[in-house]
Amino acid sequence: MVEVGISNVIKKYGAVDAIKGISASIKDGEFVVLVGPSGCGKSTLLRMIAGLEEISGGTISIGSKVVNDMPPKQRNIAMVFQNYALYPHMTVAQNMGFALRLARANKAEMDKRVREVAEILGLTEYLDRFPRALSGGQRQRVAMGRAIVRDPAVFLFDEPLSNLDAKLRTEMRTEIKALHLRLKATMIYVTHDQIEAMTMADRIIVMHDGLVEQIGTPLELYDEPVNKFVAGFLGSPPMNFLPARISGGKLLTDAGSDSVCIAEMPDQEDRDGLDVGIRPDKFEIADDGIPMRVNVVEPTGAEIQVVGDVDGRNMVVVFRDRLVFNHGDIARVRPVQNGFYLFDAKTGDRLPVA
Template structure:
């Protein structure tokens, strides 16, 4: 069992607050991803769970037992680091065996565990090799295997894929999730890559400046961001943001461009920021005339940068047609998919709310 509870956890270095009262309830077997920009406190929180950083306030508990004062080795937690942290003088098998020997597990049980995990991770042919004889992806599998053989209550991953090339990152994302589905062990995974977060998480915790901005499933955060920060951070390409005012269901940008909003927005009025996902535009002869600034074909989709309301805006289109920088096209935002954010607070505005 691995129910992990983080209650009002705080951390400071000197006079600087790094974590400002973080609370998360993580269920047994959940794959939770902490995501946010560099310096937001996500890796610090992970290291506090592992016992590698002192907790200045609040509590962390596993299955109801507070572990604040427990040594790292007594927390029933295994951690996979960004740098792999393998012992260079030990073979793959010896790296995986090291923690088991410290726990004085009988040799046969250790060998059985290593053989089982090596089979799962495709490491059986490499058990007698040294880390320097392995590729980056194989080293990362060894680091994962060393954690898995311990059979802990909780796994911690600290940006484990950031040193891999793009193709290998995609492959390893799949393998990490596949192993989680097989093992069903509670996992906390830190990344600054929101694509990793979206593709891997059961739930995502979006952090910023030592605080939690929003917790939810990937699609909850994508479809219903709580505020401008989450809306801009979750999604690739990012959500387009246009400042203006809204009244009677009509958005007006600073340059006079108007966009008709859905009927549910008729009660919203005041200064707002309009949020539009790149895929929520269609080509429409009766739409808004815009100039094409740049074109990025990706195969299945085409990213088109246009100038809308006096600023660059990204469109994601599936139409197989050519666009030329400098040409004029007509587009229409989907009014039912518009997000409105309070210009003063950044909060997402519900259809029954008004702003001043």
């Protein structure tokens, strides 16, 4: 059983705290995605798990062993790098077999293992090529092959798809997921792309500014974000936010000189300083809704994306009906029943709606 335990981990670079105390436990065989905007510390955390960065505080354990002071090679991990990090002077086969060669594996066994893995990844015919003679997608596969050959307890992926084009990225996403089902190994995957996180993860760890914002399954995070950051980070197009207040049992937002009622909230006390969050697909047309000026209309076939603004605040609304909008129209929209979230505008924390 190989769990990965992260407990109060801190990373300091001089006076700068890159990671400010993170705890998480990753279960055996789980596919966990670390996601967050650039500079949030996700890659640093991954590199600390790999043993490529020192740990300034707290502990990281792999299996039952605390690995803080263990060099990478003793941690039983394999890592796939963003730029693949293939050895340019070695063939595909030599790249994939490098770890086994260092471990002084039997030559015949090594060849057999490399061939097996090349078969899985469809690399058999490229085994004698050098990396420079491969396409980006093939290099990516070799990098994964190099990790798989070692049969590690934990796979670490550092933004492995960010150098691929969109189509290949979608394909590789599925392939990595299939690989996970096949190998049943623990995998930790870093990305800044929330779609990768949503589609691949068993559980997502959302990071921001060196801290964990929320940990949960993709749908938990999507449906029940604990704060404005998580709500705004996951989902595409992202959630819309408008300043709001509760007054006389109504949730109100200001549009121009008018106050527009977003929803009836008869049981709530009056309060200011709220943000209302509404996902783009949770709107309906209503005569007394929020007046949104239409700027751009983007039909995708299945749906229509309407990009507009309310008092200069950008809004994106997605309709599945084929409604007709023109540039400059005022569209009156409001959230569907229970289709919105409330946040404290100062702290960003989510507030109960009912």
